[in-house]
Amino acid sequence: MIVRDRPNLFQLFFIVRGSIVRRILPQIIAIFLLSALIVWGHDERPNLIVAFNGSPLALLGIALSIFLGFRNNASYDRWWEGRRDWGQLVYVARGFARQTLVLEAAGDTGVEARKNLLRLTMAFAQALVCLLRAGSDENKVLRLLTPSEAEFYRAAQNGPDLILRLMSADLARLKASGAISDIQFQMLDISVGQMGAVQAACERIRNTPLPFGYTLLLHRTAYLFCFLLPFGFVDTLRWWAPFVTALIAYTFFGLDALGDELEDPFGHRPNALAIEALADTIEINLREALGETALPPLPQPQDFVLM
Incomplete structure (x- = not known):
């Protein structure tokens, strides 16, 4: 862009x-x-x-x-719809970081669960970039996953959807263990569903040319x-x-x-959307929500181009 x-x-x-x-x-x-x-x-x-x-x-x-x-x-x-969808993803990810604060009331288990959920949210944003923009750096996704999760990710045909399933599985385990109530589970699961809706909208744009x-x-x-x-x-x-x-x-x-x-709003040309910068912004925001202080600077345009 x-x-x-x-x-x-x-x-x-x-x-x-x-x-x-x-x-x-x-x-x-x-x-x-x-x-x-x-x-x-x-x-x-x-x-x-x-x-x-x-x-x-x-x-x-x-x-x-x-x-x-x-x-x-x-x-x-198409270009503007893609930008709206990614703006929605930024909004949902930040809201999800606030919603998961309820997990900290469950003690150390809840704190660790919150870290895992936000880590997977960062990985989802980076994986969505890789899905939409061919040739993107998958290491940005793999560094956020555990070895077993990375193995599943490499074998998956749809990496972002796999990550959403991992998040839903974590929420189901928290509900089964009593760490969260039915209302809290529903609130968090709705946010995961909204991330999936953003992915589906972006896939529709990418897979349906004029x-x-x-x-x-x-x-x-x-x-x-x-x-x-x-x-x-x-x-x-x-x-x-x-x-x-x-x-x-x-x-x-x-x-x-x-x-x-x-x-082609997710392509490599200069007028394409800056989805890599938006994914990096989501990661920085969520790391800050987790209390990290050694954060990288927000993405800046290089030679007037932000990708």
Whole structure:
């Protein structure tokens, strides 16, 4: 996720980090060179490189803009829903840390049970990152688990769900031993269920992309529009056509590329959500709730990017 102050007018035209210029630069250069070739060819061989009225392209550009707007809105909804889900996880984890204070009334057994439950909550947040973002560091999860739990985790197809089952099993044992009442068990179990709801919502976003046919239609139309644009304005713009075409290509290809990044909110691109930083924040908050003082600093953006 890009984290930086709003740039001033001068900085606005020179910022590269966080923009999509690097991704679409080859397409822009290709469109510019194609436009220059068409202008040159039209001057040298007007019978071979013909021009046509650009009015139909204006209608196509309007339709393409509407389609891109719909797709980007849908992509942003996915991005924002993912951020809401992780915000809910932060809220539930902090609330769970407060709720487990009732366990300390059961003496040393309750204190140890609270430590185990919050340790598993930290592990759940880190495991959810590994599930949603391929290539994440699983050592962040394994260092929070006991050797037997780590063995189960490696064998599990769904690591976060396994950790939630371990938490539910701990709560069931506490209830069976009389360390907590039925009401306290229900209160704590509801929080575990809310963590599971966050995981299910994030899995739905990750496993349900936007319809491929819709995305394919937009990609094809954007390329077709930019390739045809020089033919429609070569007579009116002359050697300005490559520059104007490149600017229009930057707008359409940029919106298309930005929609791709927002469609995958848990990916590795700079505009993805900072789920690793949120998981680290949950761990720091829960360690502080356990009374630890040697805490690492909160995650900070590196080169304006927080992941």
